[in-house]
Amino acid sequence: xxxxxxxxxxxxxxxxxxxxxxxxxxxxxxxxxxxxxxxxxxxxxxxxxxxxxxxxxxxxxxxxxxxxxxxxxxxxxxxxxxxxxxxxxxxxxxxxxxxxxxxxxxxxxxxxxxxxxxxxxxxxxxxxxxxxxxxxxxxxxxxxxxxxxxxxxxxxxxxxxxxxxxxxxxxxxxxxxxxxxxxxxxxxxxxxxxxxxxxxxxxxxxxxxxxxxxxxxxxxxxxxxxxxxxxxxxxxxxxxxxxxxxxxxxxxxxxxxxxxxxxxxxxxxxxxxxxxxxxxxxxxxxxxxxxxxxxxxxxxxxxxxxxxxxxxxxxxxxxxxxxxxxxxxxxxxxxxxx
Amino acid sequence: xxxxxxxxxxxxxxxxxxxxxxxxxxxxxxxxxxxxxxxxxxxxxxxxxxxxxxxxxxxxxxxxxxxxxxxxxxxxxxxxxxxxxxxxxxxxxxxxxxxxxxxxxxxxxxxxxxxxxxxxxxxxxxxxxxxxxxxxxxxxxxxxxxxxxxxxxxxxxxxxxxxxxxxxxxxxxxxxxxxxxxxxxxxxxxxxxxxxxxxxxxxxxxxxxxxxxxxxxxxxxxxxxxxxxxxxxxxxxxxxxxxxxxxxxxxxxxxxxxxxxxxxxxxxxxxxxxxxxxxxxxxxxxxxxxxxxxxxxxxxxxxxxxxxxxxxxxxxxxxxxxxxxxxxxxxxxxxxxxxxxxxxxxxxxxxxxxxxxxxxxxxxxxxxxxxxxxxxxxxxxxxxxxxxxxxxxxxxxxxxxxxxxxxxxxxxxxxxxxxxxxxxxxxxxxxxxxxxxxxxxxxxxxxxxxxxxxxxxxxxxxxxxxxxxxxxxxxx
Numbered sequence: 001x002x003x004x005x006x007x008x009x010x011x012x013x014x015x016x017x018x019x020x021x022x023x024x025x026x027x028x029x030x031x032x033x034x035x036x037x038x039x040x041x042x043x044x045x046x047x048x049x050x051x052x053x054x055x056x057x058x059x060x061x062x063x064x065x066x067x068x069x070x071x072x073x074x075x076x077x078x079x080x081x082x083x084x085x086x087x088x089x090x091x092x093x094x095x096x097x098x099x100x101x102x103x104x105x106x107x108x109x110x111x112x113x114x115x116x117x118x119x120x121x122x123x124x125x126x127x128x129x130x131x132x133x134x135x136x137x138x139x140x141x142x143x144x145x146x147x148x149x150x151x152x153x154x155x156x157x158x159x160x161x162x163x164x165x166x167x168x169x170x171x172x173x174x175x176x177x178x179x180x181x182x183x184x185x186x187x188x189x190x191x192x193x194x195x196x197x198x199x200x201x202x203x204x205x206x207x208x209x210x211x212x213x214x215x216x217x218x219x220x221x222x223x224x225x226x227x228x229x230x231x232x233x234x235x236x237x238x239x240x241x242x243x244x245x246x247x248x249x250x251x252x253x254x255x256x257x258x259x260x261x262x263x264x265x266x267x268x269x270x271x272x273x274x275x276x277x278x279x280x281x282x283x284x285x286x287x288x289x290x291x292x293x294x295x296x297x298x299x300x301x302x303x304x305x306x307x308x309x310x311x312x313x314x315x316x317x318x319x320x321x322x323x324x325x326x327x328x329x330x331x332x333x334x335x336x337x338x
Numbered sequence: 339x340x341x342x343x344x345x346x347x348x349x350x351x352x353x354x355x356x357x358x359x360x361x362x363x364x365x366x367x368x369x370x371x372x373x374x375x376x377x378x379x380x381x382x383x384x385x386x387x388x389x390x391x392x393x394x395x396x397x398x399x400x401x402x403x404x405x406x407x408x409x410x411x412x413x414x415x416x417x418x419x420x421x422x423x424x425x426x427x428x429x430x431x432x433x434x435x436x437x438x439x440x441x442x443x444x445x446x447x448x449x450x451x452x453x454x455x456x457x458x459x460x461x462x463x464x465x466x467x468x469x470x471x472x473x474x475x476x477x478x479x480x481x482x483x484x485x486x487x488x489x490x491x492x493x494x495x496x497x498x499x500x501x502x503x504x505x506x507x508x509x510x511x512x513x514x515x516x517x518x519x520x521x522x523x524x525x526x527x528x529x530x531x532x533x534x535x536x537x538x539x540x541x542x543x544x545x546x547x548x549x550x551x552x553x554x555x556x557x558x559x560x561x562x563x564x565x566x567x568x569x570x571x572x573x574x575x576x577x578x579x580x581x582x583x584x585x586x587x588x589x590x591x592x593x594x595x596x597x598x599x600x601x602x603x604x605x606x607x608x609x610x611x612x613x614x615x616x617x618x619x620x621x622x623x624x625x626x627x628x629x630x631x632x633x634x635x636x637x638x639x640x641x642x643x644x645x646x647x648x649x650x651x652x653x654x655x656x657x658x659x660x661x662x663x664x665x666x667x668x669x670x671x672x673x674x675x676x677x678x679x680x681x682x683x684x685x686x687x688x689x690x691x692x693x694x695x696x697x698x699x700x701x702x703x704x705x706x707x708x709x710x711x712x713x714x715x716x717x718x719x720x721x722x723x724x725x726x727x728x729x730x731x732x733x734x735x736x737x738x739x740x741x742x743x744x745x746x747x748x749x750x751x752x753x754x755x756x757x758x759x760x761x762x763x764x765x766x767x768x769x770x771x772x773x774x775x776x777x778x779x780x781x782x783x784x785x786x787x788x789x790x791x792x793x794x795x796x797x798x799x800x801x802x803x804x805x806x807x808x809x810x811x812x813x814x
Contacts, residue, residue, distance in 0.1 A: 063412020090546025
């Protein structure tokens with residue numbers, strides 16, 4: 001009678017209570033403590049600046065993490081977001097104040113792209129400001145909300161203020177669009193999101209993975225159109241037209257349709273900044289793809305650009321890319337220019 | 339008793355007539371008032387929370403619907419989830435528990451004052467929480483614990499009062515045995531109190547991944563150790579009662595209870611499969627996700643075997659169809675959850691809209707339908723006022739068809755999203771391919787929302803102190 005769950009409520013609910021406490025300690029509290037002990041930022045990483053930390057707060061307050069993950073999984077399909085995320089990548093994310101918990105930057109859904117490496121993938125602040133003010137100005141099919149409340153409209157902004165020039169359809173009639181401190185912080189945070197090198201690769205099922213990788217790599221053909229869509233279209237757009245005043249059009253662009261592909265290859269490999277094309281100055285930064293794309297991939301994407309949207313320039317091969325890549329003289333010139 | 343069929347053919351009604359409530363339960367007016375107020379609050383939060391959800395669904399199709407900061411997607415999404423969790427479902431379940439626990443303990447509720455107190459605390463917490471979320475004050479975007487701790491503490495305190503109130507009622511019962519419903523109901527309260535404490539207390543959960551370990555534990559059990567056992571406990575009372583036949587197997591209920599406690603606690607991290615949290619935690623979560631087949635099969639099997647051969651009674655009742663649908667959804671979503679935990683399928687479905695379909699099938703198809711079954715089964719018997727049968731039918735069919743139109747396209751679209759990522763297509767491809775499925779989601783969501791307006795109307799019709807006393811006297 002005493003030890004009867006059906007009749008002794010103290011026994012029943014005692015077991016229910018303490019049993020659950022015990023299980024919770026094993027599966028949650030102790031692992032959390034243990035993980036915390038190992039919490040160590042990667043040696044190559046740098047602490048967040050104050051501005052970046054403020055930007056992370058804006059990111060969390062506005063609920064960006066509901067649509068954007070910062071979590072690259074150790075599986076083939078996540079490869080284009082970066083290397084697999086490691087615990088050390090998150091070691092510097094901590095509790096902002098006594099009122100709130102460590103933000104959940106890992107995310108649970110990818111309605112929008114993963115942001116683990118957005119700082120590397122999209123280093124241009126110009127792009128980020130335009131995209132934040134109205135995502136559809138730079139990515140036509142985007143369903144991300146606009147964030148006009150992170151900007152002000154002013155008639156004559158001071159010279160130290162960040163003015164965002166939007167294409168005609170998306171701007172404001174009442175004045176110029178100026179980024180607030182919050183917007184600047186948020187962009188600084190996004191630009192800081194970049195994976196740093198790890199000492200040792202930490203995939204737990206690396207064996208299974210490598211075999212998978214080999215087989216999938218053999219099947220995968222290099223497709224210039226999809227490389228373009230993944231790496232170039234957010235600025236130069238799917239139709240190659242770019243964005244007026246911000247990102248140059250590739251249609252009839254002198255470099256793109258030039259018989260000699262050297263400058264085109266260099267632009268893709270080493271990026272560019274502050275150039276003037278057909279008399280119009282562009283302030284945005286184009287990032288280098290030297291590290292992320294192979295010779296074959298660079299050749300494929302360049303050929304895609306050279307033969308589409310009415311462009312009709314001679315195509316190139318991976319060897320042409322390798323030639324530019326291995327030519328120290330050309331590299332030096334680029335370094336000077338930058 | 340039932341009217342002769344001749345009457346029906348003469349009147350040629352639009353729908354088949356359902357059985358009228360024949361008994362009136364004898365409960366104290368105090369109890370009726372408290373329980374009905376809980377239900378009324380819950381109905382309000384249902385309409386509010388799903389209005390927000392409906393609006394969010396539209397934003398996927400028309401992203402430029404508005405550009406008001408307080409109505410932006412990132413701020414309203416946690417409003418939707420928290421309001422339907424803590425406002426609608428939690429309060430509806432507590433309302434029913436405040437009836438079931440005293441009834442099966444054959445005594446009055448320990449304290450009505452405490453009951454009113456917890457109602458006030460919970461609603462205060464939700465009102466301030468909603469305002470805070472819209473004003474950009476959240477708890478680090480941690481899903482389902484977005485309310486910052488000073489706000490959620492109000493809710494937790496309300497929950498502690500509920501647990502104490504129910505415990506005292508059970509402890510001082512006038513029967514020897516503790517009925518199985520009370521196992522589930524009080525256990526759900528105790529587990530959730532521990533869960534919330536662990537989720538909010540500082541110390542062990544600190545930076546980065548350490549916090550994620552706790553989040554995996556919390557976000558899954560916020561659903562599975564609160565809503566699931568609570569609503570199962572209620573069903574162990576309402577199903578046999580409404581069918582007028584004992585539960586098929588008491589022992590199966592006990593088996594499901596203990597396996598639920600042990601297995602479910604371990605599986606939270608299956609939300610973080612392939613993430614950088616320790617690999618062994620992920621593997622444990624997957625293994626126990628398979629183990630969940632035991633309590634789920636025991637539970638749904640038990641309910642379906644209780645219903646066997648009584649399909650006519652179910653068709654004749656307006657509350658039992660809700661319970662039948664809820665039990666079927668319970669089985670489907672639970673097996674679906676096990677599948678989603680496997681690494682091979684997780685690859686396809688994780689991060690996609692499939693998850694959204696899964697969560698709506700569980701919180702809506704499973705939990706909400708069982709709650710509605712309980713409400714339609716109990717409130718007319720307490721107040722003597724029945725809702726219009728046509729309106730209950732409209733609620734049932736709009737909600738059922740609505741949730742199917744909502745979730746099936748999202749499951750298909752979510753699978754296509756995953757396959758698109760695996761095929762290495764550009765990311766925008768996976769956004770544009772979803773457009774038609776998001777339109778279907780908005781259509782289904784609209785049907786669900788309309789059904790909630792009908793439900794709110796039905797609650798109003800069932801309110802205590804309305805006319806209809808005549809019906810009761812002719813029936814008894």
